[in-house]
Amino acid sequence: MVSSTTGFSSYFHFSQVDWASMWSATGETIWMTVFSLVLVAIIGILLGLLLFETTDSHSLWARLLHWLAAVFVNVFRSIPFIILIVLLLPITKNLVGTIIGPKAALPSLIISAAPFYARMVELAFHEIDHGVIEAAESMGATNTQIIFKVLLPESSPALVSGITVTGISLIGYTAMAGVIGAGGLGNLAYLDGFQASNNTITLVATIVILIIVFIFQTIGDLTVRRIDKRITR
């Protein structure tokens, strides 16, 4: 079998693709993304809520808490992902028992994406008209009632579009994590594509990632459109 490793035609040797490992890598990518996204959403909303509730507070404790949360968010949002993985290797080993495979990617994926989402959550809460919160207060709502009956439902379109954006960058992160052994399509493209000089595998892995991104974006957009009642359609 004649096969070149350079030139345009090198992208189209589909017979060389091991489809079984392609689909299992796809499964790993989706699993890493969805699993970490669920935790990112929970941690991000809690962290965003903490940032929002402690903004402009008069209590010293609240100010300290706000400062701590803000420092945490800013630091972990600023560290480049590839460095964060390496930095967190010892902690990862303690937490999940291994530094190889999809599971090992989770701590660094979550720690890098949750602060990113927390900022979006905080922003979404700030965009709610303050008068609406005040109206709830004037009706005698408790803080918990305001969170669950005003803040979360009123910011839901922004929360969902934020999770869409975060999910898409998580897909990118999983690919990066794959290069240092986390599995998934990034791993496949790097090992079987780049290192084995098999451009077709790299191309197919790219297309599969693109399809996952498009599906994510579409689900996010449709959900936002369904829950956003601010504009009449």
Place this chain on the structure above:
Amino acid sequence: MIDIKGVSKVFKGKKQITAVEDVNLQINDGEIYGIVGYSGAGKSTLVRMFNGLETPTTGTVTINDTVMSDLHGKELREKRQKMGMIFQYFNLLWSRTVLQNVTFPLELTHVPKEERQAKAEKLIETVGLKGRENAYPSELSGGQQQRVAIARALANDPELLLSDEATSGLDPKTTDEVLELLLKINRELNITIVVITHEMHVIRKICDRMAVMDAGRVVEEGSVFDIFRHPQKEITRQFVSEEETPQLTDTNVVINELLKQVPTGKIVKLTFHGDQAKLPIISEMLRQFPEIDLNIVDGSIHQTQEGSIGTLYLQLLGNAQEIIDAQDYLHKMRVETEVIRGE
């Protein structure tokens, strides 16, 4: 009853701002009380102290024997549930339907679902929005949104309704409709209403008593009728005159035009109060002083809660002595006469 004693509010910041200064007011049960003032006069801050959204720096706000600043946490929330508030920008939850917006305060007080549904439906009917229960606020006009807000404010059977510039964002026709609704609520449910506004029209239309605020202080207070009839302070006069002669510029144009055409003749402004507005005073005057010719330049009648106030601009021509006697007659009939232009 609402009793405001020596209330001041100072906002400390980079610059210290005294928003409300030594305000004393008493508002009786079942009345509609208006607080008028230009923006920044401190009226919104004052009304926010009624339901504890702000706390006074000094002084006390007592509502039905409860001192608001003594309340905290649960007690304050329970007291707030007995007060409704409506706002300039309605402050509805856009993610909820009309029905869900009205059930919102009932959810806060853990009213069972069936009960709050039934109650909300009844209130929606009261405010005239039957059939729009499942619409979202974004599908409603401003006036309809304010009606939803009113229904929401009434959900917990409040003893007091606070209205903070509730009609300022509405056009004149819608404003009148919302005011009619407030009047109806006051009469049918006997709820005390405190109205904050910068429009004298709102006060005249629905209020029994009123206060005028300027730079944080209450500068004038009393029954709407008395204040319209005899405004004491300059700022009150400004408010009253804005309202009394909404077409003032038109009138001046008409007067100037008339003076140009008929250089002779006296222009007088007559003000009628209450029952006088119903008497045929002018025709009686013409009968007594047949040498006078008169020309109506402009006129209007306003309805207030306590009666009507009428203004009439007349051009008087003819025998000078009779005109003077006629003015005396009007004076005797307790019609206020102001000479705009002598002969």
